[in-house]
Each structure stands twice: as C-alpha cells, then as structure tokens.
Amino acid sequence: MNSADAGLPVRVPSTALFTDHYELTMVQAALRAGTAERRSVFEVFTRRLPAGRRFGVVAGTGRVLDAVENFRFDPDVLAYLREHRVVDEPTLAWLADYRFRGDIGGYREGDVYFPGSPVLRVEGGFAEAVLLETVILSILNHDSAVAAAASRMSLAAGDRPLVEMGARRTHELAAVAASRAAYVGGFSATSDLAAGFRYAIPTVGTSAHSFTLLHDTERDAFTAQVDSLGRGTTLLVDTYDVAEAVRLAVEVAGPGLGAVRIDSGDLLLVAHRVRAQLDELGARDTKIVVTSDLDEYAIASLAAAPVDTYGVGTRLVTGSGHPTASMVYKLVARAASGDPGAPLVPVAKKSLGGKSSVGGRKWAARRYGPDGVAEAEIVGTGPFGGGPAEAAGGAGTEPLQVELVRAGEVVAREPLEAVRDRHLAVRSRLPLSAMQLSDGEPVLPTETPHGGGPE
Amino acid sequence: MNSADAGLPVRVPSTALFTDHYELTMVQAALRAGTAERRSVFEVFTRRLPAGRRFGVVAGTGRVLDAVENFRFDPDVLAYLREHRVVDEPTLAWLADYRFRGDIGGYREGDVYFPGSPVLRVEGGFAEAVLLETVILSILNHDSAVAAAASRMSLAAGDRPLVEMGARRTHELAAVAASRAAYVGGFSATSDLAAGFRYAIPTVGTSAHSFTLLHDTERDAFTAQVDSLGRGTTLLVDTYDVAEAVRLAVEVAGPGLGAVRIDSGDLLLVAHRVRAQLDELGARDTKIVVTSDLDEYAIASLAAAPVDTYGVGTRLVTGSGHPTASMVYKLVARAASGDPGAPLVPVAKKSLGGKSSVGGRKWAARRYGPDGVAEAEIVGTGPFGGGPAEAAGGAGTEPLQVELVRAGEVVAREPLEAVRDRHLAVRSRLPLSAMQLSDGEPVLPTETPHGGGPE
CATH class of the missing domain: 3.20.140.10 (nicotinate phosphoribosyltransferase)
Structure with missing residues (x-):
C-alpha cells in the first residue's frame, strides 16, 4: 500500500486542501x-x-x-x-x-x-x-450515494453481470471513485481504465458508433473489429438497421461471436428480436449486452428479456436520483x-x-x-x-x-x-x-x- | 501555466487513463x-x-x-x-x-x-x-451542470453575493471543479481551500457548530473567535437560542461585528427577527449570512428578506436536480x-x-x-x-x-x-x-x- 496514494489514479502529495x-x-x-x-x-x-x-x-x-x-x-x-x-x-x-x-x-x-x-x-x-471533516464527508457522501444506487441495480439484475460505464457523465476523478463504489455495490466491471489501474477492477469495452461510422460500410467496421479483437468481441449492432447488423455480425464473426450490444430503442422488444435472430443463425451462445439509459427500474423491467449483461452509466454515477448521501x-x-x-x-x-x-x-x-x-x-x-x-x-x-x-x-x-x-x-x-x-x-x-x- | 496541471490542486502526470x-x-x-x-x-x-x-x-x-x-x-x-x-x-x-x-x-x-x-x-x-472522448465529456458534463445551477442561483440572488460551500457533498476533486464552475456561473467565493489554491478563487469561512459546542459556554466560544479572528468575523448564532446568541454576539464583538450566520430554521422569519434585533442593538452594519439547504427557489423566496450573503452547498454541487449535462x-x-x-x-x-x-x-x-x-x-x-x-x-x-x-x-x-x-x-x-x-x-x-x- 502506497501511503501517498489518495484514491487517485496517480499519486498526490497531500489531501490537506480538500478542506473548508x-x-x-x-x-x-x-x-x-x-x-x-x-x-x-x-x-x-x-x-x-x-x-x-x-x-x-x-x-x-x-x-x-x-x-x-x-x-x-x-x-x-x-x-x-x-x-x-x-x-x-x-x-x-x-x-x-x-x-x-x-x-x-x-x-x-x-x-x-x-x-x-x-x-x-x-x-x-x-x-x-x-x-478532517470536509474530506471525510466528501468521500463518504459521494461513494455511499453511488454504492447505494449500485446495490439497488444489482438486486434488480439478479445473477446478470453489471458493467459501470458512467465515467463520461461525472467528474473524471469522481468517476474513478464511482467505479470503486459500484464494485462494492455489486457491479462486476467498469469501462474506466483509471479505475482498473487504481483499484484493479476488471475493465471491459470494445467499440462505439463512431467506429462503425468511420468505415465505409458496417461490414468493413465489423471485419476490422473481429480481425483485431477476435470473434469473442462484442459488436455494436444499432448504428443503422439492427436486424441487418445482427445478420452481418454473425456472417463476419461466425456463430462463435462473443456478444452483440444494443444501445438504443425499446430494449425489451429489440432484445427479444435479436435473441430470436441469433438463435436462428445458430449463434446460440452469442450474448446480448444492453446499455441505454438504464437504472434499477429499467433493469427490473428487463428481467424477462433475453439479456445477458447490463451496462449502466448516468444513473449509476449520479446515485439514481440521489447523487449525495x-x-x-x-x-x-x-x-x-x-x-x-x-x-x-x-x-x-x-x-x-x-x-x-x-x-x-x-x-x-x-x-x-x-x-x-x-x-x-x-x-x-x-x-x-x-x-x-x-x-x-x-x-x-x-x-x-x-x-x-x-x-x-x-x-x-x-x-x-x-x-x-x-x-x-x-x-x-x-x-x-x-x-x-x-x-x-x-x-x-x-x-x-x-x-x-x-x- | 503549468502544462502538467490537470485541473487538480496538485500536479498529476497524465490524464490519459480518464478514458473508457x-x-x-x-x-x-x-x-x-x-x-x-x-x-x-x-x-x-x-x-x-x-x-x-x-x-x-x-x-x-x-x-x-x-x-x-x-x-x-x-x-x-x-x-x-x-x-x-x-x-x-x-x-x-x-x-x-x-x-x-x-x-x-x-x-x-x-x-x-x-x-x-x-x-x-x-x-x-x-x-x-x-x-479524448471520455475525459472531454467528463469535464464538460460535470462542470456545465454545476455552472448552469450556479447561474440560476446568481440570477435569483441579484446583487447579493453567493458563496459555494458544497465540498462535503461531492467527491473531493469534483468539489474543486464545482467551485470553479460556480465561479463561472456568478458565485463570488468558495469554502474550498483546494479551489482557492488551484484557481485563485477567494475563500471564506469562520466557524461551525462544533466550535461553539467545544467551549463551555457560547460566550466562551464567541470570545475565542473574536479574540482570534477579529470583530469583523462572522459568528454562527443558531447553536442554541438565536436571540440570545445575537445579543451575546454584539455584546462580545461590539456593534462593529462583521456578520452573523444562520444555518437552520425558517430563514425568512429568522432573518427578519435577527435584522430587527441587530438594528436595535446598534449593529446596523452587521451583515446576515444564511446557509441552510438553499437552492435557486429558496434564494428567490428570500429576496425580500434582510439577507446579505447566501452560502449554497448540496444543491449547487449536484446541479440543482441535474447533476450532469x-x-x-x-x-x-x-x-x-x-x-x-x-x-x-x-x-x-x-x-x-x-x-x-x-x-x-x-x-x-x-x-x-x-x-x-x-x-x-x-x-x-x-x-x-x-x-x-x-x-x-x-x-x-x-x-x-x-x-x-x-x-x-x-x-x-x-x-x-x-x-x-x-x-x-x-x-x-x-x-x-x-x-x-x-x-x-x-x-x-x-x-x-x-x-x-x-x-
């Protein structure tokens, strides 16, 4: 344990100024x-x-x-x-x-x-x-607020893993602490590399819509991703037409494709359709990741949907309506x-x-x-x-x-x-x-x- | 300008890990x-x-x-x-x-x-x-959310100064950025020393209830504070009985007392009573600072009250209901x-x-x-x-x-x-x-x- 480490991804000499x-x-x-x-x-x-x-x-x-x-x-x-x-x-x-x-x-x-x-x-x-008043309250009020939201989400998710993806919705260092608090509350992984570096929380991530848009065709994008990251990767299938993208994803990666990610639309409906399509294409083990505006209520509403993993951003790092204890x-x-x-x-x-x-x-x-x-x-x-x-x-x-x-x-x-x-x-x-x-x-x-x- | 400075009260070597x-x-x-x-x-x-x-x-x-x-x-x-x-x-x-x-x-x-x-x-x-996506969004989403809340509060406050006091309600480094954003939105000062150190924002503060409780009597506490900080200080008058504390404050500090602070109760009512009492005691220039659970609506509701300065905490640093843009x-x-x-x-x-x-x-x-x-x-x-x-x-x-x-x-x-x-x-x-x-x-x-x- 490095005593100069104040919970940041980097060392800081002192926490004494985090004080009123x-x-x-x-x-x-x-x-x-x-x-x-x-x-x-x-x-x-x-x-x-x-x-x-x-x-x-x-x-x-x-x-x-x-x-x-x-x-x-x-x-x-x-x-x-x-x-x-x-x-x-x-x-x-x-x-x-x-x-x-x-x-x-x-x-x-x-x-x-x-x-x-x-x-x-x-x-x-x-x-x-x-x-010590100010810095102690800053830490406990922030981290406990996020952990409480995380715990509710993990209760709603049951056995399905939750990924913390909210770094972009909160202060860059609050994000690191939020990943940590989310892990305490039952999350399994984070998108935030600083949280991985500082707290050894597993990090995950594959690609965004910009990656698909960068390429001349969706096929080019999927091929580039699978060539580089392997067929176990997660392909994002909602940049253009979901059904076409799912068909293309399995064609490019084969039925061993790791997962597809859905980031918009009616997740319940789309997840059911995508699951049926994947099964029909023989990609029975390909998982479905959903990541659009989730909170504990949305997660609970997807309990009956064929979803394998939830990615949660905004509502997690803002304490799901209660950003501070x-x-x-x-x-x-x-x-x-x-x-x-x-x-x-x-x-x-x-x-x-x-x-x-x-x-x-x-x-x-x-x-x-x-x-x-x-x-x-x-x-x-x-x-x-x-x-x-x-x-x-x-x-x-x-x-x-x-x-x-x-x-x-x-x-x-x-x-x-x-x-x-x-x-x-x-x-x-x-x-x-x-x-x-x-x-x-x-x-x-x-x-x-x-x-x-x-x- | 120190290029190694990433907006923290201390230098950090890199921002590259604030990334998904x-x-x-x-x-x-x-x-x-x-x-x-x-x-x-x-x-x-x-x-x-x-x-x-x-x-x-x-x-x-x-x-x-x-x-x-x-x-x-x-x-x-x-x-x-x-x-x-x-x-x-x-x-x-x-x-x-x-x-x-x-x-x-x-x-x-x-x-x-x-x-x-x-x-x-x-x-x-x-x-x-x-x-650069993640770190840019982290910064703009957080800081813009706080600045928008600050701007609404400063519109509500009119010419009366606003002090940012929310460090204890948010992550310790988000607090520093929040002070900066509040200043942009029209606040005048902060309680957060790290924000003063990093951004040269004026810092203010005098004492909390614990200081009064530490001493055997309220008189001892006020005397200790005035002896050390001078009669221009702000005395906190709501630890026990407000009227008695105001009387004591003017007795101890004289009519040149800088200000009194009220941190609980019905602020509109109490501010009127305290103003009348201060005037009666000859402390016509003694200001009134209020600091209890304020937001833009509470500030607006105090427009007709004899208040000189507002201190705002929780609702400011959490974006007054919208903690992220x-x-x-x-x-x-x-x-x-x-x-x-x-x-x-x-x-x-x-x-x-x-x-x-x-x-x-x-x-x-x-x-x-x-x-x-x-x-x-x-x-x-x-x-x-x-x-x-x-x-x-x-x-x-x-x-x-x-x-x-x-x-x-x-x-x-x-x-x-x-x-x-x-x-x-x-x-x-x-x-x-x-x-x-x-x-x-x-x-x-x-x-x-x-x-x-x-x-």
Missing part, C-alpha cells in the same frame, strides 16, 4: 483560546435516508483511510495559506507539524446503514479531528474541561428546523431473529455493557463498529474484493423487502435502548 | 484496418437541456485544454495496459508516442448553449481524436477514403429511440434583434458563406466558435475572471425569460438555415 476554510480558522481560534487539544468525539451519520430508500451502503472507508494518512500541509500549501492570510503564524506552525494521531472507528466498508447509524467516529484533540460530521462529546483526564461530556446543537442531533459517543449493533434475518439497528450511548448481547438484548446481536485507525496508524486495510463480498453477505441477511425498488421505509428500524436515546 | 476501455480497443482495430488516420470531426453537443431549463452554460473548457495537453501514456500506464492485455503491442507502441496534434474549436467558456449547439469540435485523425461526443464527418486529401463526408447514426444526430461539420451563430437581445441560435452545416452575417441572415449575427487548439498547441487560454465576466455579459443579452426559474422552453430556438438542417 472554516476548519482552519476554527483551529486558529481554538489554539489561541487553549481549547484546541480538548479531547473530542466526532461522529458521521445521516438523519435520514434519501426519500423512499430501504437501506444505505457504507462506501469510501478505504479512501478515507488513504486521505487521513495523507493529510499533511506541505510547504507550498503553507505558503498559499500564508499569502492569503487564511490563518496566522502560530497556526501555520501547528499545521506544518500536523498529522492525525487520534483514533477512528466505524462500520465496516460495504455494510449497510440506517438513519442514526454512527457510520464513522473520529476521536482526538478538537483541532486535529475537526480538520446526507451524512454529517458532528461533535457529539468533548472533554468537560481542559484538564488532562477530564471526562467526556455529550454535546449537541439544539433542535431548530430538524437539524437536531443526539449527543454522546455511540455504539451500534444489529439484532438478528432466529431465522438469521436482521430485525433492528440498535444505536446507544453510554457503556456497551458487558458485551453487545447484554447491552442490546439478545444472543442474535452483532456489534457493527471496528477499529480503523489507532493513534494515527491505519489498522484495518482490506482488499476491495472483501468489501464487495461483505456487502453482498450483509445485504442477504436483510429482510426481503430490501429488494423492493418501490419507495418505502428503511427495512430496519433504528432503536435506541433505555438510557441510550435522545435526551 | 473501448476507446483503446477502437484505436487498435482501426490501426490494424488502416483507418486510424482517417481525418475525422467529432462534435460535442446536447440533444436537449435538462427538463424545464432555459439555457445551458459552457463550463470546463479551460480544464479540457489542460487535460488535452496532458494526455500522455507514461511507462507505468503502458505497463498496466500490457499486463491486462487491454491492447496489443503495435497499439502500445502507438500510444507511447501519442500526443494530440489536431485542432479543437468551440464555444467560448462561459457562453450559453442550447439543444444542438456545437459546444466543442475536435478534428484530427480518428484514433487521436476518439481517445447530457453532452455527447459524436463523429459527424470523416474523410471519404484513406487517401490524403480525401474530402470530408458527413456521417450520423440512424435514428432509433431518439438518439439521432445531424451529420456534418457545423458552424454556429447567435442572432440579435435591433434592441440587442438575442433571438435565435443558428446551427448550420456546410460552408459559412462569406461571413456569419450572410450565412445566417442579418447584421446582428455573431459567430460563436473560436479556435482553442491548433495542431496540438493550446492557443486560447484565458483567466477565469474573464470567463466569469463573459458569462454575465452573455446572459444579460438573453431574453428576460432567461431569468425565470419556473420550467419552460429554452429561451432561444435553435434554427437550422436552408441546406444546413437535418438530412
């Missing part, structure tokens, strides 16, 4: 007031899921760990901050020495979450912990005074217009029924008791938080494959209603046990 | 077929604006120029492509020598666009031009044969399900009435005649395309300030209905003059 101006001015004011080192607990959570969604998907945790490791103020950054008088000299000196030395824990990446789930917890001195990063507890060893006290903004929070450091567990199906998300404050079972009331209760960073050192790296497997495993233990695409309530209620609820 | 797999396999097949060097014209355009929108805003052109200059296949990238057998050895050799040597022209950044406007044109050999990159003409000097012939995918295009290399002009107000967008194919006036029919007709890259060299860099000024100037010449936030038709019709329309 006010984080630095707060550090300055707290340093001067002598409150900068007060032990503080920040939590990341969401007050609600996007309207109608049944569950959220934690994604981006691995990128958060990269960003935290890599959060340093280099000389050119300090020079910029000095020149623009963002903060004063004592603060610049403090930033020059900065590295996060606190602790981070939270849900495992790929797990699901619900309103109030303490997805991430950052503990340390106020100044060192508040600085609404996670916030809130101070929930801090030392009662500046004395070393002062106890933590819960803190919370007073409710005004729905922006209330529950103060206090939280633990979280998930309760499962005798059938192994999840029943509730349990979020409490205060001590966790002798163990999760006791605290949360039952043998089928599993704690949800793990240690991610200990005294500034990342302790929980894992391969993306493991994250993806976890998501599919966790999802399979949710109530069946998690599969419903229609709007509804979260599939698990968030419970706050006695003594652990809002005050 | 199929661009490279098309290059391979075309190289083998002998068609890779055929002169080709690709155009970027959108078939429609997002539902109800009156105009689009071209943003990202400057970032496109950076990306094109920087599009090189480095040894580690080539090694990745070889290891994963993305393309064959002759193609790898071709990629190793790649740099774009063609021409790019298009609308000026900050200009407006309409359905069919040829926003960008890329001309060169097929292979060199097709490779639907621009496409289409081959519209290519050499009739492989002979050097062969004439260009128009090409287009056959219509199927609304994905039709108009073939042929296009010119574009905007017609203005005698009152100086724009009347129509004119998009034609074929020669532009003796001049725009002749071709498009009137003395009040102005051509819209400029040269951006000539034989691989960028020829049209400009400061972001100039782009922003252009947007505001162009927008002021649109019909008044461009200011309407309600859904409607594009404010200019796209006309195709005789001989230049769809075939």
